[in-house]
Amino acid sequence: MSILSYCLANIPKSYDTTYPISTLTNGERGTIRVRICQKKTRVNTIYIDSFSADLGSIIRIIIFNAKAYHSQIFSIGKEMYVLGTLEFQCDRLTNQQIPTLINPRVVTEINAITMQFKTRSIKPHELREKITLQSLLESGIPDVYATHMHTIFNPSKHFFDEYYANNGFPPVYKKTLKFVEIFNYIKRLRNKKINFRAKFSCNGSIDDFLHNLPFRLTNAQMQTIGKIQQDLSGKEACRRIVMGDVGCGKTMVILASAMIAYPQKSILMAPTTILAKQLYEEAKKYLPSYINIKCVISTSKKESKNPLDGDFIIGTQAILYRDGDFSDFALVMTDEQHRFGTSVRAKLEQMMEKKIDNEKTKPHNIQFSATPIPRTMAMLKNNVISFSFIKELPFKKDIDTNIISKKDFSHLIEHIRSEIARGNQIAIIYPKIESNDEYVQHTESNDIKKRNQIPYMSLKDAQDYWVKNFTNVFSTHGKDKEKEEILEQFANTGSSILLATTMIEVGISLPKLSIIVVVGAERLGLASLHQLRGRVSRNGLKGYCYLYTHNTSNERLNRFAKTLSGFDIAEIDLEYRNSGDLLDGVLQSGEHFCYFNFLDDGDLLQEVNDILNTSKIS
Numbered sequence: 001m002s003i004l005s006y007c008l009a010n011i012p013k014s015y016d017t018t019y020p021i022s023t024l025t026n027g028e029r030g031t032i033r034v035r036i037c038q039k040k041t042r043v044n045t046i047y048i049d050s051f052s053a054d055l056g057s058i059i060r061i062i063i064f065n066a067k068a069y070h071s072q073i074f075s076i077g078k079e080m081y082v083l084g085t086l087e088f089q090c091d092r093l094t095n096q097q098i099p100t101l102i103n104p105r106v107v108t109e110i111n112a113i114t115m116q117f118k119t120r121s122i123k124p125h126e127l128r129e130k131i132t133l134q135s136l137l138e139s140g141i142p143d144v145y146a147t148h149m150h151t152i153f154n155p156s157k158h159f160f161d162e163y164y165a166n167n168g169f170p171p172v173y174k175k176t177l178k179f180v181e182i183f184n185y186i187k188r189l190r191n192k193k194i195n196f197r198a199k200f201s202c203n204g205s206i207d208d209f210l211h212n213l214p215f216r217l218t219n220a221q222m223q224t225i226g227k228i229q230q231d232l233s234g235k236e237a238c239r240r241i242v243m244g245d246v247g248c249g250k251t252m253v254i255l256a257s258a259m260i261a262y263p264q265k266s267i268l269m270a271p272t273t274i275l276a277k278q279l280y281e282e283a284k285k286y287l288p289s290y291i292n293i294k295c296v297i298s299t300s301k302k303e304s305k306n307p308l309d310g311d312f313i314i315g316t317q318a319i320l321y322r323d324g325d326f327s328d329f330a331l332v333m334t335d336e337q338h339r340f341g342t343s344v345r346a347k348l349e350q351m352m353e354k355k356i357d358n359e360k361t362k363p364h365n366i367q368f369s370a371t372p373i374p375r376t377m378a379m380l381k382n383n384v385i386s387f388s389f390i391k392e393l394p395f396k397k398d399i400d401t402n403i404i405s406k407k408d409f410s411h412l413i414e415h416i417r418s419e420i421a422r423g424n425q426i427a428i429i430y431p432k433i434e435s436n437d438e439y440v441q442h443t444e445s446n447d448i449k450k451r452n453q454i455p456y457m458s459l460k461d462a463q464d465y466w467v468k469n470f471t472n473v474f475s476t477h478g479k480d481k482e483k484e485e486i487l488e489q490f491a492n493t494g495s496s497i498l499l500a501t502t503m504i505e506v507g508i509s510l511p512k513l514s515i516i517v518v519v520g521a522e523r524l525g526l527a528s529l530h531q532l533r534g535r536v537s538r539n540g541l542k543g544y545c546y547l548y549t550h551n552t553s554n555e556r557l558n559r560f561a562k563t564l565s566g567f568d569i570a571e572i573d574l575e576y577r578n579s580g581d582l583l584d585g586v587l588q589s590g591e592h593f594c595y596f597n598f599l600d601d602g603d604l605l606q607e608v609n610d611i612l613n614t615s616k617i618s
Contacts, residue, residue: 220392244390272316280295280314326351332363430499478501
């Protein structure tokens with residue numbers, strides 16, 4: 001374990017002082033030399049009057065929940081040092097303010113600052129022997145941070161006074177802990193092997209693909225494709241995230257990437273069957289006929305005799321459970337990256353690994369998302385992964401986002417009727433299928449306790465209202481075996497309403513959809529909300545997103561409503577969910593740092609990167 005890791009693993013949880021109190025000040029903490037004068041006991045409380053010659057004052061000591069041994073410790077005439085915090089209490093008889101110590105400790109050592117730890121196994125003298133100023137300077141951190149870190153483990157009276165006044169580490173020491181934590185983290189991250197030899201260098205031509213397109217790609221799409229061409233032609237396996245809002249044309253970049261990889265094989269994993277099929281149809285429509293495309297959406301081996309014999313494989317997670325030889329795949333892609341866990345994406349990449357000359361080689365890896373997960377955002381900030389941002393949209397997004405509650409329902413219905421009159425479509429997303437859908441919690445005693453019952457109407461309960469008051473109402477959900485047929489019928493019907501769960505988040509193109517209503521919006525993640533909102537205004541149509549909630553003051557929803565940028569939303573998501581674990585990949589979100597925060601401490605991250613970029617620290 002490095003010296004910085006050792007420090008961070010043993011930060012004291014608090015400090016105490018045995019320096020003598022020099023003045024009778026309320027709130028002052030330290031030791032006082034006293035002589036016990038008299039005492040009396042009431043129930044289980046001992047009231048002791050003592051005298052401090054150093055302070056020239058009576059010091060009252062109160063022991064609550066007293067035990068038999070307390071009477072022996074505080075015997076009359078005995079002189080001792082007691083440690084506590086002074087407070088002044090009014091004496092009922094004299095009406096005077098008496099300096100008082102509540103439940104003080106008897107100490108034998110004075111003039112010291114002591115450290116308290118979460119576990120008793122930590123020995124302060126061992127820490128001081130190992131954490132020297134010299135060892136901290138040799139770690140590569142600047143002198144000022146080394147000095148402050150050394151003080152944390154060798155606290156002075158001045159440090160303690162500041163610590164006590166701030167009820168915790170003073171600002172300069174908080175900054176030191178943040179710096180040391182992110183410095184140690186980035187240093188370890190840079191030493192971790194993240195660059196691997198590529199299985200193949202790919203230089204396929206995209207000319208046939210571009211020539212066959214009935215439209216021109218945007219400049220942003222072409223720039224991203226150019227970056228991917230550079231990546232795939234290199235000897236190192238690329239790791240790139242392609243970000244772009246819903247409707248920016250990421251599908252065309254995916255198809256171009258498959259062309260660049262050809263004649264080597266490429267594979268694309270999508271989160272849903274509907275999206276996989278849609279991408280498969282797009283690939284067949286726009287890729288040259290000589291590209292052999294296969295679709296894998298079932299774990300059944302009866303689906304295809306040779307599911308991996310194509311040039312371009314498109315599928316769901318079913319790909320992970322199919323047998324076959326993946327050694328000749330040069331490129332692995334993941335669409336809607338935020339819908340997959342870290343372990344799932346890692347497993348797909350590992351299936352493609354191959355040893356060449358006893359060296360592990362990896363496929364090129366490209367991930368696509370409108371709202372990358374917090375862990376990916378943190379990787380971008382740390383230069384662990386390359387990224388392209390498709391900001392240019394074929395059609396301008398014109399979406400109004402409104403947070404509404406029950407009192408706004410009549411206005412919502414009026415707006416829905418007006419949009420239907422214009423020939424547009426409406427989607428209403430419910431948080432549950434049936435009214436009895438709820439989360440349950442299993443306790444250690446195996447009793448089942450209901451928790452967090454969803455306080456919103458279910459899809460099936462709401463269905464009667466919509467069918468009664470509107471025509472052309474379609475209803476489906478993720479468990480519905482006929483969902484694909486229903487979605488297709490809805491897409492091909494003029495003015496109509498779709499009642500569904502979040503299963504329409506990805507993989508469905510509805511160019512006539514102008515309104516989407518998300519019921520219980522505060523229950524969904526920001527990425528899901530952004531994807532759902534992206535279902536409207538796909539082709540430049542004026543769009544409206546209504547976030548229906550019982551809590552219209554929800555800060556997260558209000559911040560979401562103010563931006564249409566998937567990148568900005570991912571930044572907000574990083575703030576709320578934190579970055580997870582970049583070193584080991586165990587967590588893709590959640591608290592990983594004790595002190596450092598990616599969103600608030602960007603200046604420290606920049607300082608760390610500057611130091612590591614200009615030094616020879618290893």
